[in-house]
Amino acid sequence: MGLTHMKIKELLDENRLHECEGVGPDHVCVRIAAIAEMPSRFGDFHIIAFYNNKDNKEHIAIVRGDVTNAENVPVRVHSECLTGDVIGSLRCDCRDQLESALRMIGKMDKGILLYMRQEGRGIGLINKIRAYGLQEHGYDTVEANLALGFRDDEREYSVAAHMLMSLHVKSIRLITNNPKKIEDLPQHGIQVTGRIPHVMETNQYNRFYLETKALKSGHLIDLRGKEHLPEQADPPFVEGMDEEMLAVIRKYYK
Numbered sequence: 001m002g003l004t005h006m007k008i009k010e011l012l013d014e015n016r017l018h019e020c021e022g023v024g025p026d027h028v029c030v031r032i033a034a035i036a037e038m039p040s041r042f043g044d045f046h047i048i049a050f051y052n053n054k055d056n057k058e059h060i061a062i063v064r065g066d067v068t069n070a071e072n073v074p075v076r077v078h079s080e081c082l083t084g085d086v087i088g089s090l091r092c093d094c095r096d097q098l099e100s101a102l103r104m105i106g107k108m109d110k111g112i113l114l115y116m117r118q119e120g121r122g123i124g125l126i127n128k129i130r131a132y133g134l135q136e137h138g139y140d141t142v143e144a145n146l147a148l149g150f151r152d153d154e155r156e157y158s159v160a161a162h163m164l165m166s167l168h169v170k171s172i173r174l175i176t177n178n179p180k181k182i183e184d185l186p187q188h189g190i191q192v193t194g195r196i197p198h199v200m201e202t203n204q205y206n207r208f209y210l211e212t213k214a215l216k217s218g219h220l221i222d223l224r225g226k227e228h229l230p231e232q233a234d235p236p237f238v239e240g241m242d243e244e245m246l247a248v249i250r251k252y253y254k
C-alpha cells in the first residue's frame with residue numbers, strides 16, 4: 001500500500017509553509033515540493049521532489065509504500081552520477097548500484113532511495129570530468145583526489161536527514177556495504193536501527209561484467225592503468241562473488 005491521496009495532501013499542506021531551525025552546521029531546511037506516482041521497471045514508487053534552502057539542487061526521494069511514521073524503513077542514499085546513472089559509463093559502478101538498490105526496494109513493502117543531486121560527490125559535473133581528464137594526462141590518484149576532495153559530507157547528510165524527517169520516517173535501516181556510513185545520519189537526528197547489505201544481483205547479462213570488474217577492477221582502472229575514484233564510496237557486493245573477487249573489490253574501496 002503506497003501513499004494515499006490523503007497522506008500526500010497532508011504532506012504537501014504541512015510543507016507549504018514549513019520552516020525550521022535547520023539541520024547540521026549549515027542549518028539546512030528542506031520542504032517537500034511535489035509528489036507523484038512513479039511506476040518504473042523496478043516496481044511502483046512515488047517520487048517526491050524537495051526544495052532546500054542551501055544548495056539550489058532538486059533532491060528527490062523514490063518511495064515505496066507508506067513510509068510515514070514507519071520504523072526500520074530500508075533506505076539507500078545514492079549520489080547522482082550522470083555519466084554512470086544515465087550514460088552507463090564504466091569509469092564507475094554507480095548505475096549498477098542504483099539499479100540494484102531500486103530493484104531491491106521495489107520488492108519490499110516499504111523503502112526509500114534518496115537520490116542526491118551531488119554530481120561528482122558535490123563538486124559538479126564539470127569538475128568531475130576535469131578530474132577524469134587529469135587522470136588521462138598523467139595525474140595520479142592522489143592528485144586527482146585533490147580535485148575531487150572538497151566534497152562536503154556534512155551537508156550531504158544534513159539534507160538527507162531532513163528529507164527523511166519531512167517524510168516522518170521514525171527509524172531507518174541503511175542499505176549499504178559500508179558500516180561507516182551508519183555513523184553519519186544519527187548525527188543529524190535520524191535513528192538508524194541497522195544495516196541491510198547491498199547485495200548486487202547477478203543475471204546473465206551483468207554476471208560476466210561484474211566478475212571481470214571484480215577480478216580486474218576494470219571500471220576503476222582506465223586503459224592507461226590510472227585508477228579512478230569510486231563515487232558511491234560503497235564497495236559492491238555481488239551475489240555469488242568468491243573471496244578472491246571480494247578481496248580485489250575491497251582493495252579499491254578501502
Ligand SMILES: [Zn+2]
Pocket residue numbers: 018019020021022028029030162
Ligand atoms: Zn525544516
Ligand SMILES: [Zn+2]
Pocket residue numbers: 081083084085091092093094095231232
Ligand atoms: Zn559514477
